[in-house]
Amino acid sequence: MAMYCPGFPILQPGIGAIQGDVYLPAEVQHVLWGRLPCAADAPVLTVAPGATVTIDTISHEGVLEDQGKDPLGYFGGHGVPAEAVLSDAIAVARDLARDVKRDGPHVVTGPILVEGAEVGDLLALTVLETTPRVPYGVISNRHGRGALPGELPRTPETVSVFASIYERDGHLVGRLPLVADGEPVVEFPLYPFLGIMGVAAAGDDRPHSVPPGPHGGNIDINLLGPGSTLYLPVQVPGALAYVGDPHFAQGDGEVALTALEASLRVTLRFDLVKRADALAEFGEVLGPLGRADGYLVPTGMDPDLDEAVRACVRQALSLIQARWGMAEHLAYAYLSAATDFRISQVVDLVTGVHARIREADFERIER
Incomplete structure (x- = not known):
């Protein structure tokens, strides 16, 4: 079993540095579980273009029903002390429910209304920081999903692999054992990013959190870390942006179903590109467009x-x-x-x- 690394700063809600102009914690009233915002949703925050917002995100791994819907018990079973389990993750598991058959797994923070955003504009989300809130994460393979459904996992149950986070030569690395509960371990670099960045869909129906689309959502592009910008075609007045599905690392493809999923504190800048400028800059943008490296x-x-x-x-x-x-x-x-x-x-x-x-x-x- 990968071991928990003590001494790592735990970013509980409101604890630690806040880089943005505004802070949005992932309190129960600020998140959706399994669905994405739509035009009918009321914003939890309103900002002007150019504002920077520090946002807490919660990973669904360790919160889901097939892991007991008990983050304290689940992570405690991997040697994580109670004070290192995020209180907002505990609150989501305790206070919120989803339809396991109809809803997705992801917890998203938002929506955030951007003043002046109109349908046809582009919302530009620039990622300024992505800071791990905990020194551990989970990689899961569930039946019927992943690149090899019907082949893996080999057991009837979900296979959720606990991964620990360490600092090596000034850089954070993930650590997994070569065999179950064994040594030695393999280490790999971390590239924290948000798997979900999006704008609200038109209409009164909240989209499922899993499939991405023109609204963005669960696009899972690992280039979109600090320094990157994601441009999204605005679907509803105010844009109603949201973020979630935090990753510590992911390979292109994400073949097992999830990558190294773990909660992040992120700071984003919210900018608007008005339609005329967007057309001159990029042409007709029909879906997410990134800019990175x-x-x-x-x-x-x-x-x-x-x-x-x-x-x-x-x-x-x-x-x-x-x-x-x-x-x-x-x-x-x-x-x-x-x-x-x-x-x-x-x-x-x-x-x-x-x-x-x-x-x-x-x-x-x-x-």
Whole structure:
């Protein structure tokens, strides 16, 4: 069994540094469990464009019913002392309920109304920090899900793997044993990011938290850590943004169903790109568009992975033509020669693909 690492700062609600202009804790009245906000939801916070908000997020792992719906008992069984179990996670398990058959697993914080956001604008969410709230997390494989449904897990029950977090040479690493309850261990780097960033869907029905879509949601793109920006087409007045599904690390694909899931404190800046400016900057944006590490990151999503790739290629072509005026057949050639198309995830009912277009390749072109 991976062991709990004592001495790590535990970011209980309101404890620790708050970097943003405003702090939004993940109190029960500030979260949804298993569903995403829609137009009918009232905001829990209102901010002006340019505001920075520090937001607590809660991982669903350790809270779910197949783990006992008892974070104290679940994590205590892995050697975590009671004071290192997050009180807001305990409150969600105790005070909230979901329909296990109809709802998703994720806990999301929000929605946040952004003043002046109109349908057709882009909401730009820039990630300023992603700080682990605890030194442990969970990676789960559940039946009927993951990249190998029917093959794994080998047992009738859900397989949830506890992972501990350590500091190595000034960097945080995750640690897993090579065999169950054994030594030695394998270590891997952490890249904390939010799996869910989104805006409210139009209409009065809250979307299921698992499949991503034009609203964003559970897009699970591991490039979207600190320094990155996610652009989302606003679906309802005020945008009604939300975040959740915090990860400490994830490989492209997320094949087992979840990655290293664990609660984060994040700080985001909320900016608006009005429709006319958005069209001039990016063309028609039909779904989430990222910007990270010198790349523009268009996305494609579909239940069929082949169709998700095609959708991503089309979005990449549209972006290059609109932004740099490149002829379509030349843009297609460029994408084939110079752009990576990566699988974001294959486990969220709707599969995701994202491209990485190097902005430096176009730096000599005046806009």
